[in-house]
Amino acid sequence: MISTTPPYPIRLDKVWFHARTKPLIKDLSTTIADVEGLTMILGPNGAGKSLLLRLCHGILPAHDGQISWGERQDPGLQDQRQAMVFQRPVHLRRSAAGNIDFALKLHGMPGPERKLRIKEALDLTGLSRYHDTPARLLSFGEQQRLALARAWALAPDLLLLDEPTANLDPAAQRLIEEVLQKMIAGGTRVLMSSHDLNQARRLASQVIFLYRGRIKEQTSAEKFFAGPENDLAQAFLRGELLWWRRRAVFEPDPDKENDDF
């Protein structure tokens, strides 16, 4: 049975995630995607951004605590109300069109409709001429656009992106941002991680600043870029928060001893 309720807001209640014994997400309680637009997860490398996205998507289980999606206690991935674009695009050993077709077939969309949607998705991302090209022969940037095309084709209520433009040239980055803005305008809520501050300024309506597995600040983008309250976020904006371990300009983290490994 296909669910008709959107998978947001995502509520996290005392969520923990460990790698072996090391905690990577620590006692996180918050509500995400409770407002329209794009929520940007900012933070230095190793802050836990990718992990938080996977937890929010429901493809990783929390080791402790609860996550709920809208009215549901499970992510309902089989309903495809949410889609994710990973940092490294993964495509099946089929053509570009075949990859989108695979996702739409899972969705139960009938053949003629799929064909049309595939064409639209490839047009939108500038990949029309690669319709029959094996996806894995495309360049990295083209593969990332294809991953976004696949996500777009599913028309999700919630789209998650893990640094989708991290390795792309400015033109490809712009194209992806344009598609994102179209989807946002169409009502899709987006949760995205990045450490590109300019991109965050362009796209975000909300900002979550993550540091060592904890949310240090969660506010509107306007407020965040005007001047965050958290001192670590301030340092991050100034470009002084260099490294998530000892080279940070400050060491004010209360659970520092926990993190000494």
Add this chain to the structure above:
Amino acid sequence: MICRQNFGGSMNDLWQAMTTAINLLVTFDTSLVEIVVRSLGVSLTAVFLATVLGLPLGAVMALSRFPGRRVLLVITHSLMGLPPVVVGLIVLLMLSRSGPLGALGLLFTPTAMIIAQTILVLPIIAALSTTVFESLWQEYEEQLMSLGAGPRARIQALLWDGRFALMTAVLAGFGRANAEVGAVMIVGGNIDHVTRVMTTAIALEASRGDLALALGLGIVLLLLSLAINTASYSVREFARQRYQA
């Protein structure tokens, strides 16, 4: 002098056997064709059965986590090198009149040979396909989960996307079935017109001195092996060029 004469004589014999063998091949000699057809029938059936059983087994070993999985993996890999005569012996004991399956009366029939070869080939297909499924799954897991693919769609995707690598696994199994002599000799009994296949016929004719038929069958076996390896190589090359897989 005698020595030389003998040598010359045996060279002549060999030459004569060779020409006769080629003659048998080009004229599609009925006794030779009969043996080749029976051989292929037995081996292809065994490989088909081993594929039907081995691919799901490989998928289960690659994708699911259950107690004893590692032990099963090690055993499967060890069984890839199973000596055919041992398999023959075990199947013989099972099918012999006093054995647990003796009532079926299968001993010294082509069915017995198919059973033995299936057992021989199954570990090869299961072990090789486990490796294929494991590496694909590692790559696809997050994406397939994200798309909400259920167990059936996952297996379908892995089977289809691993089709070339799985094909080479099946061909490796066919190569093994085709070349072995020990198992089919023991459980088939090498009965003329009933269970005589290429390898058992060669063993018999070589000891009996009918070198022509033995050589003719030997040539067919070599050509088959060449064909299997050419197919396997072409499949890999095609997959590499088309999908960078």
